[in-house]
Amino acid sequence: MMKCAWVLMGVAVGLAAPSAAAADPRDSVDRSQRLDTDALRDDVGINRLQVPSHPLVIAPPQQPSPSAKAGKKKKSSASGTGTR
Amino acid sequence: MRGSIVLLPVVGLFGASAAWAADVDLTELKASSPVPYYSAPSWSVVGSVAPTFTDNALFSRDNRKSDFYYEPDVSVRLDGNLTNDLSYRLYARAQYEAFAREKDGNAAVARVGARLTENWDGWRFSAIYENRYDFDGVYRDLAFTSHDVMGSVARDFRMNNVTLSPLLLVTYRFSDLAEARRWRFDALLGIEVKLDPKWSIVSTPLFEAFWFTDGLNRGRQDQIYSADLGVKYNFTSNVSLTTSVLYEARTSNVAVRRYRDLRIGPRLDFAF
Numbered sequence: 480m481m482k483c484a485w486v487l488m489g490v491a492v493g494l495a496a497p498s499a500a501a502a503d504p505r506d507s508v509d510r511s512q513r514l515d516t517d518a519l520r521d522d523v524g525i526n527r528l529q530v531p532s533h534p535l536v537i538a539p540p541q542q543p544s545p546s547a548k549a550g551k552k553k554k555s556s557a558s559g560t561g562t563r
Numbered sequence: 564m565r566g567s568i569v570l571l572p573v574v575g576l577f578g579a580s581a582a583w584a585a586d587v588d589l590t591e592l593k594a595s596s597p598v599p600y601y602s603a604p605s606w607s608v609v610g611s612v613a614p615t616f617t618d619n620a621l622f623s624r625d626n627r628k629s630d631f632y633y634e635p636d637v638s639v640r641l642d643g644n645l646t647n648d649l650s651y652r653l654y655a656r657a658q659y660e661a662f663a664r665e666k667d668g669n670a671a672v673a674r675v676g677a678r679l680t681e682n683w684d685g686w687r688f689s690a691i692y693e694n695r696y697d698f699d700g701v702y703r704d705l706a707f708t709s710h711d712v713m714g715s716v717a718r719d720f721r722m723n724n725v726t727l728s729p730l731l732l733v734t735y736r737f738s739d740l741a742e743a744r745r746w747r748f749d750a751l752l753g754i755e756v757k758l759d760p761k762w763s764i765v766s767t768p769l770f771e772a773f774w775f776t777d778g779l780n781r782g783r784q785d786q787i788y789s790a791d792l793g794v795k796y797n798f799t800s801n802v803s804l805t806t807s808v809l810y811e812a813r814t815s816n817v818a819v820r821r822y823r824d825l826r827i828g829p830r831l832d833f834a835f
Contacts, residue, residue: 484590488742498785504707504740504741504742504743504819505742505779506667506742506745507670507697507706507739507742508707508740508775508780509820510660510668510670510699510706511624511672511706511707512785512787513575513622513660513670513699513771514658514659514670514671514672515747516769516771516789516825517571517636517658517660517751518636518656518658519732519751519769520769521610521611521613521658521830522766523728523751523753523767524611524803524805524830525609525610525611525764525834526753526834527753527755527763527795527803527832528609528649528800528802528803528832528833528834529605529800529834530801530803531607531834531835533605533606533643534604534682535603535604535605551643563612
């Protein structure tokens with residue numbers, strides 16, 4: 480019975496050890512460091528390419544030109560007189 | 564046109580998050596894609612995909628394990644000009660490393676950022692802010708979040724068939740994880756020797772220095788020396804394949820953090 484408990488305890492410690500090692504925050508920082516260095520190299524590779532340009536097309540607010548406004552006014556006044 | 568309409572909500576979403584990341588651009592305002600300041604901003608999707616062999620998957624000084632890993636790195640960018648010389652970039656970037664056997668080496672990062680670049684007599688001065696989320700595993704557990712503040716200087720020198728692209732970069736990282744807070748200095752030189760319109764020899768010697776300021780890493784100082792040599796093939800002007808051999812060594816005043824690493828593999832770069 481005692482022997483069995485020791486075996487179970489050993490298994491538990493064995494399982495916990497790798498996860499404890501993986502939880503060292505310095506290891507996360509090291510992995511991040513490698514990603515950053517690789518990103519820098521990726522930037523160099525990408526910047527050797529010609530990047531196509533895709534202009535964003537944002538529709539400007541519709542503002543009628545003064546001449547169109549004047550024409551419209553004329554038209555509306557003309558139609559107004561017509562209906563009267 | 565339809566793509567632009569689809570992108571707008573995405574850009575709006577990132578803008579609302581108040582978090583914008585920065586990537587470093589060696590050839591901002593390239594002749595290939597000038598953005599006149601009076602024109603609309605333009606968007607692009609750029610990235611790299613690299614299956615790589617490494618002889619030190621866990622950056623270990625003593626426990627060296629070789630493995631293959633897969634590393635995609637993709638960005639969505641919005642570029643525009645504020646004046647003739649002042650340009651901006653907003654971007655979102657996702658990158659991860661997935662190892663075939665050594666799963667403890669898996670890591671991922673998501674970044675959003677903003678960059679302002681002043682073009683002065685051929686020199687490009689950039690100020691960058693980046694908000695980043697670092698994960699253990701491939702977007703499995705959030706390890707820490709950071710705010711990187713960077714400044715860089717870069718320029719291109721073209722002589723016949725040779726292009727030299729030096730870059731100096733200084734970063735301070737603010738982070739919710741004390742061990743991640745640090746100063747970083749980068750100096751690199753992009754070298755490209757064109758053999759013909761399709762083939763080039765490329766290399767990017769690189770030096771990095773890190774000064775950690777807090778937590779268990781307080782007082783730690785690392786230096787990374789790296790050199791590579793590769794052959795690049797241009798499928799088109801915006802897609803290329805580079806196969807290279809890279810050697811990297813890290814020295815540190817914390818002995819256990821020293822390592823050396825040899826990597827070999829192809830990398831596909833694309834810009835759409």
